[in-house]
Amino acid sequence: MSTNPDMEERLLSDWSRRLTQALQILDLEVDHKMLVELGEKSAQSVTGNAGVISAFVVGYAAGLTTTSGRKGADEAVQKAxxxxxxxAETGLEGPDNPGWKGSAQ
Incomplete structure (x- = not known):
């Protein structure tokens, strides 16, 4: 499906709202632009489906973080x-990250 950027954002917003309601995560605001950018960078540096994996792992990591309120959840997602x-800057070729010390977890 080919869409213009405004139409795509509206479709992503509608989909996010429908999905979060179905999953009963009613106060979640999805940062579409950030996730799409992360997906594109991951796909370029690793392989096409790396973007999907990256988005999932970021969400999972943020979900494991103990947060207090909406601001804490947003910060956990951003850190992850x-x-x-x-x-994604170096893909599989870069140095290993020493861990999440001082970040989301």
Whole structure:
């Protein structure tokens, strides 16, 4: 399906809202732009489906983080995404990250 950027954002918003309601995560705001960018970077540096894996792992890592309220959840997602973006810069060829010390977990 080919869409313009405004239409794509509306479709992503509609899908996110439908999905979060079905999963009963009613207060979740999905950062579409960040996830799409992470997916594209991961796909370029590793392989096409690495973007899907990156988005899932970022969400999972953020979900494991103990947070307090919406702001804490947003910060956990951003910290996990920052780590994923750093790894996507070099893909499989870069140095291993020493862990999440001082980040989301």
């Amino acid at each position: 995404a920052n780590t994923a973006f750093q790894l």
